Amino acid sequence: MKVTFKIQRFIPENDTKPSFKEYVVEAQPNTTILDCLNDIRWHYDETLSFRRSCGHAICGSCAMNINGKNGLACQTHVQDLKSGAITVKPLPSFPIIKDLVVDLDKFYEKFNKIKPYLINDGPVPEKERLQSPEQQKLIEESTTCILCAACTSSCPSFWADDDYLGPSALLKAYRYIFDTRDTSAEERLSVVNDKHGVFRCHTIFNCNEACPKDINITNHIAKLKTALVTTKL
């Protein structure tokens, strides 16, 4: 079947502002949006730019705004979308580098702020640091984040304040703060207890809607708020 795509284009050398361009491709109902974009780039318009890597919803490269909803192009099928033209835009609220490619430098800066790595100055054990199943369960869901930025880009608090840490960085903060093998929870709690931190979250749930891994991000952020109120108030 023929599928029409309306893709937001922006080439900084030529354009002053983004505009839409239409493409018609041949696709099956179970064709992914990423395959359609590849088809367009390989056969119709080689100037179209987008990020992609694994194509199997684990690298997080191809997050974009498809028919108004953030998600992974490789995980969204033509049949998942309403009939009619499919509108593809870059992730909202990030600076656009070209077409569907956005500048994520600041996003990663915030990610680094919460120190996204294990900190434990205790003696290094001979084998791995063990956890009980219950301890692992605490952080299991939060470890499935693939860092695609779909959540942060969907968050109205982030739209209003681009210095806001955002759901992605806060989820990662949770992942280490509640990790029983990590000893730097206090330091990370101070980082998220900032004027651009966890209390800019107003429980809007957009991040949950956007997450391609179905992580209940809002719930994890709420637990961070509770942890702060019970330890620092």
Add this chain to the structure above:
Amino acid sequence: MNIKFVPGDSGMRRWFFQRITGIFLVVLLLVHFTIMHFIGTGETTYQTVASRLASPLWKTFDLAFLVFALYHGLAGLWVVVDDYVHKDGWRIFIYSLIVLGGALLLALGALTIITFSPQMLTTVKM
């Protein structure tokens, strides 16, 4: 680090006390609605309200209502400014309005509740 916002707290206390006052407001509102619409005489006249406001218990109830509602609402307004007003001058101006307006409303409300006595009823009648 680029400091864009003026008052620099994280908003933890506002967040927490807005939730606490929210819970109290639900309880107080339920009591209010029950008394006004289900248990009461059905008619709201100056007399019924005045006689109720004469008791210290109701004065305390209304004072609590006043404090919780003011805090809850103004904390919400403060958060809106935190989110959407990015110019330092405007932020200071609106924060000042919130603090001054809140203080004024609290003073006026408290004055009305505390000094009210049923004798005022007769004064009005004369």
